Structures are given as structure tokens and as C-alpha cells.
Amino acid sequence: xxxxxxxxxxxxxxxxxxxTRSISPENFTGEQGKGAMAKPGEATGSHAARxxxxxxxxxxxxxxxxxxxxTLAEINDQGIIQHIWMTPTGNWxxxxxRFYWDDETEPSIEVPVGDFFGMGWGQYTALNSLPVTxxxxxxxxxxxxxxxxxxxxxxxxxxGDEEMYLYYQIDYALTxxxxxxxxxxxxxxxxxxxxxxxxxxxxxxxxKGHYVGTYLAWQVNNRGWWGEGEIKFYMDGDKDFPTIAxxxxxxxxxxxxxxxxxxxxxxxxxxxxxAGLHQIIRPDGLYESQxxxxxxxxxxxxxxxxxxALRVTIQDLGWKSGxxxxxxxxxxxxVVFWYQQEPHAKFPELPDKxxxxxN
Numbered sequence: 001x002x003x004x005x006x007x008x009x010x011x012x013x014x015x016x017x018x019x020t021r022s023i024s025p026e027n028f029t030g031e032q033g034k035g036a037m038a039k040p041g042e043a044t045g046s047h048a049a050r051x052x053x054x055x056x057x058x059x060x061x062x063x064x065x066x067x068x069x070x071t072l073a074e075i076n077d078q079g080i081i082q083h084i085w086m087t088p089t090g091n092w093x094x095x096x097x098r099f100y101w102d103d104e105t106e107p108s109i110e111v112p113v114g115d116f117f118g119m120g121w122g123q124y125t126a127l128n129s130l131p132v133t134x135x136x137x138x139x140x141x142x143x144x145x146x147x148x149x150x151x152x153x154x155x156x157x158x159x160g161d162e163e164m165y166l167y168y169q170i171d172y173a174l175t176x177x178x179x180x181x182x183x184x185x186x187x188x189x190x191x192x193x194x195x196x197x198x199x200x201x202x203x204x205x206x207x208k209g210h211y212v213g214t215y216l217a218w219q220v221n222n223r224g225w226w227g228e229g230e231i232k233f234y235m236d237g238d239k240d241f242p243t244i245a246x247x248x249x250x251x252x253x254x255x256x257x258x259x260x261x262x263x264x265x266x267x268x269x270x271x272x273x274x275a276g277l278h279q280i281i282r283p284d285g286l287y288e289s290q291x292x293x294x295x296x297x298x299x300x301x302x303x304x305x306x307x308x309a310l311r312v313t314i315q316d317l318g319w320k321s322g323x324x325x326x327x328x329x330x331x332x333x334x335v336v337f338w339y340q341q342e343p344h345a346k347f348p349e350l351p352d353k354x355x356x357x358x359n
Contacts, residue, residue, distance in 0.1 A: 001015075001016060001017050002014040002015065002016045003016060003017075003018060003175045003176050003177075003178070004016035004017075004018030004173050004175050005018075005080050005145070005147065005173070005175060005177065005178065005181075006145075007082070016175065017175070018079075018173040018174065018175035019173065019174040019175070020171070020172075020173055021079075021171075021172055021173070021174060022035075022169055022170065022171045022172070023072070023073045023075075023169070023170045023172075024168060024169040024170070025038075025043065025044070025059045025060060025061055025062050025167070025168070026038065026059050026060070028073075030073070030075065030170075030172070036054070036055045036058070036059075037054065037055075038054070038058040038059035039053070039054050039058060040053060040054075040058055042058065042059070043058050043059030043060075044059065044060065044061045044062065044063060044165065045057050045058045045059055045060050045061070046058060060167060061165045061166060061167045061168075062165070062166050062168075063163055063164070063165055064095075064156060064158040064163065064164050064165075064166060065158065065163045066158060066160060066161050066162060066163060067158065067159070068157070068158055069155050069156070069157040069158075070155065070156050070157075070158075070166070071153065071154070071155050072154040072155060072156055072166075072168060072170065073152065073153065073154045073170050074151075074152070074153045074154075075148070075151060075152040075153075075172065076150070076151045077150075077151070077174050078148065078149050078150065078174065078175070078176065078177055079147070079148065079152075079172050079173050079174040079175055079177065080145055080146060080147040080148070080172060080173055080175065080177060081145070081146035081147075081148075081152065081170060081171070081172045082143070082145060082171055082172060082173060083141065083142070083143055083169075083170075083171040084140075084141070084142045084168070084169070084170050084171070085139065085140065085141050085168065085169045085171075086113070086140050086166060086167060086168035086169070087137065087138055087139055087140065087166070087167040087168075088113050088138075088140070088156075088164060088165075088166050088167075089164045089165045089166070090158070090160055090162060090163075090164030090165075091122065091160050091164075092112060092113050092114025092115075092119060092122050093112045093114060093115070093120075093122060093356045093357060093358060094112070094158065094159045094160035094353065094356065094357075095112065095113040095114075095156055095157070095158055095159075095160070095164060095166075096110065096111070096112055096113070096156065096157040096159060096350065097109060097110070097111055097112070097113050097116055097154070097155075097156055098110050098154070098155045098156075098157070099146070099152070099153070099154050099184070099186075100151075100152070100153040100154075100155075101148045101149075101151070101152060101183045101342065102148055102149055102150040102151055102183075102342065103150060103151050104342065104343070106344075106346050106347070107347070108183055108184065108185045108186075108342075108344060109184065109185060109186040109187075110186075110187065110188065110347055110350055111186050111187070111188045111335050112188060112356060113140070113156065115188055115215065115217065115333060115335045116140075116142070116186060116335060117132055117134055117140040117141075117142065118132055118134060118215050118278065118279075118294060118296055119134060119138075119140070119279075119294070120215070120217030120294060120333050120335075121217055121279060121281060121292055121294060121358060122358055123279070123281065124136075124137075124138045125278055125279040125294065126271065126278070127271055127276065127278045127279075127296070128271045128272075128276075129271060129272065129273055129274065129275075129276060129296060129298060130143070130273040130274065130298065130300060131143050131144045131213070131298055131300065132144075132296070132298075144184055144337065145184075146183075146184045147177045147178075147181040147182075147183065148177070148183070149177050149181070152172075154170065159353050159356075160353075182208075182209050182210075182339035182340050182341050183339065183340065183341070183342055183344075184337065184338075184339055185209075185337070185338050185339070185340060185344060186335055186336065186337045186338075187202055187335065187336055187347055188333065188334070188335050188350065189201060189202070189333070189334050189348075190331075190332070190333040190334075190351055190355065190356070191316075191330075191331070191332050191333075192331040192332075192333075192355070193221060193329035193330060193331055194316040194328065194329055194330055194332060196327070197229070197315055197316040197317060197327035197328055197329075198313050198314075198315060198316065199313065199314050199316055199330075199332040199334065200311070200312070200313050201214065201231075201312040201313065201314060201334045201336050202310070202311065202312050202334075202336045202338075203311045203312075204309075204311070204345045204348075205306070205309060205310040205311070205338065205340070205344070205345060206308070206309055206344070206345040207308070207340045207341055207342075207343070207344060207345075208306070208307050208308070208340060208341050209305075209306060209310075209338055209339050209340025209341060210299075210303035210304060210305040210306065210338060210339055210340075211233070211299060211303065211304040211305075211306070211310060211312070211336065211337075211338040212298065212299045212300065212303050212304075212337050212338055212339060213296070213297065213298045213299060213336065213337035213338075214231075214252075214295075214296065214297045214312075214334065214335075214336055214337075215294070215295070215296045215334060215335045215336075216293075216294070216295045216296075216314075216332060216333070216334050217279075217292070217293070217294050217332070217333040217334075218292065218293045218294075218295070218330060218331075218332050219290050219291070219292045219293075219330060219331035219332075220290060220291045220292070220293075220318075220328070220330055221290060221328065221329055221330055221331065222318060222326070222328055222329075222330075224318050224319050224320075224326075225258045225318060225319055226249075226291075226316075226317075226318045226328060226330065227248060227249030227250050227258060227259075227317075227318075228248055228249065228315075228317040228318060228319065228325060229248070229249050229314050229315030229316055229317035230245050230246045230247065230248065230249075230252075230314070230315050230317075231245075231246040231249070231252045231312065231313070231314045231315075232244065232245050232246070232312070232313050232314070232315075233245075233304055233310065233311075233312050234310070234311040234312070234313075235304075235306045235309070235310055236306055236307050236308045236309055236310075237308065237309065238311075244304065249295075249314065249317075250277075252297060252314075253275050253276070253277060253295045253296070253297050254272075254274070254275035254297065255270070255275075255277060259277050267280050267293075273298075274297070274298045274299075274300060274301065275295075275296060275297045275298065276295065276296050277293060277294070277295050278294055278295070278296065279292070279293060279294030279295075280292075280293055280294075281293070298337075303339075310338070312336060314332075314334075316328040316329070316330045316332065
């Protein structure tokens, strides 16, 4: 019987024994027949629903206080997350998402919520790709498939000084997971500024798996074209020289010639299934003093497979006089996505609040 773990238009007609479930503030456990049970006085929609009562949108969201960690989902079964939607209020850099697979004590995903969905600069911009979409009203969506074999726990920590509200829904299937299924991992890093004109996207990955995505939030701290740097993948014991070396930043993100529209002489944004320069923040003559960019590249058709280890870096490279390269000192934040078998190597400590802040 089709397990319902690999859905696409070519097999959507197939019947499966998978059980569809959904966790939200209206059903924290995802149990069958347990949705919309909150009563006025028990949840965030109580005042609005006071005349209508139970089942009338009494619990559309959760409130997370300063310094609090809220468990969004805890599933003790075998299955796969197929979609997550959420709309967080507050500072997106100060809301930390963590995912734990199969009773692990160290998270496999630890990322500020905005960066996880390609919104690292804290401003809404439409993003329309295959695994991640961001829609009007700051609606964050991810379709990365996330299998688990025993359990799944998802939390959000509010490290800010003000309370926040989170509207969310986690859609998943309880079903048999293939034996060769690997687990989704995601890690955040920031270089502010870069040292030696190098930003390390990830280092210390140990095990067998495949790299599937890169998101960069890049602030340029000098004039001129900033994206000559090469991305490099050091795989399975590579030392001084990588196995994969790109030809330039815009090339890696499937653009060319400094993302320039030759008619307007301006950067041109794009958002496609597998790559995009979706966010361009231009100086406004006042507080937005620096150019900032958001870019993504998903390796869905071309995953980068490794057997033992992986390290990924990108050069922070521009131009100076005499047609010479300039080693820059940009502010670069990144999230990388990969699948691997467990156990995974422990992540470096997430930057503190001051080091996460956009400034």
C-alpha cells in the first residue's frame, strides 16, 4: 500500500492508509475529533467569541511571553510533517524555532523563525518557491518533508523583551516511514562582519546525507558590486581545496551578471521554484543606509550528497580600482538545509540576542 509520504501530481490519485492529522492552537495534540474544543475564557480568541461560544474560533493563536519556550507540537508516533503554516508577531530574529527528532536532546533544526522562511531582514517580501512560500500578510509556509520514526517535538523560544503571538498549523501524516529516510536539519550562522572575507555557512557536519538548500541575508558595507565570491563545498575529507567550487555569488543563485536588468540598470528581483533574489532593500536616504539582499537556492533536483562530512563557505568579494578583487566586510547571515542520518554533530551555540539583532 502506498504510504503517502511522497506526494506529487503524478501520484495524487493513489489511496493510502496514512492518517492525516493537524496540530494548531485549536488542537494541540492533533487527536481525531479533538479540534475546536476551547471554551471562552480559555484562549486568545475568548473575547471575540464571547457571544458565540465553543467552536467559534476561540483559540486561533498562542501567546509566548518574554523568555518563554512554547511547545508547538509533540508527536509520539511514526510519520512525516508535510506542511507548516505560521504567522508570528514581534521580532522574527528573536523567535527561535527548534525541531527534535526521535527523542534527541539536541535539536536538528535551530533557526530564527524569519530566517527559516527566508525573511532574515524582518520585513515581509513575497517568496514563491517549491519548498518555501511567504504570502501576503507575512504568512510563512514550508513544504520541506520532515519524516520521523519515533517522535517529533517542535518548540519556539521568545528571547525578546515583549510578548508575542503565534498563529500556526502543522500538517502531518501518521504512516510508515521508509527505512532509508533521513532527517531534515537546518542551521543558522552570522558573520557581522565577515573575517578574512569568508562566511562559513556550515562546518562540522558528520555522517551520511545530502545538502538541499541555502538562504542568505546579505548586507553590503561598501559601494559597488559585491557578489564575486565563490561558494565552496568541502566534502568527505577535503582539506585546502573543495570538490565543488562555484563561479560567483549570483551564479550560484542561478542568476548572472550581478542580477542587473540591463534596461533599467537596477537589481532585478526574482522568485522561482528553486532559486531567487526575492528581497532587495535599498537605501532610503534616512535609516535604511545600506543595501540588503535576500537570496535562496534549493538543491531539490540536484542534492549535494556526502558520505562522511561536509563544510560549506562563501567568499565575501567585490571590486576595487585597477579591476582587482576587494575582500569585503559584509554582514552575512545564512540558513542551510540538509538531510542526514542520525546522530548529527552538535551545533555551535546560537548567537546571543545582541548578536542576532539586525542593526
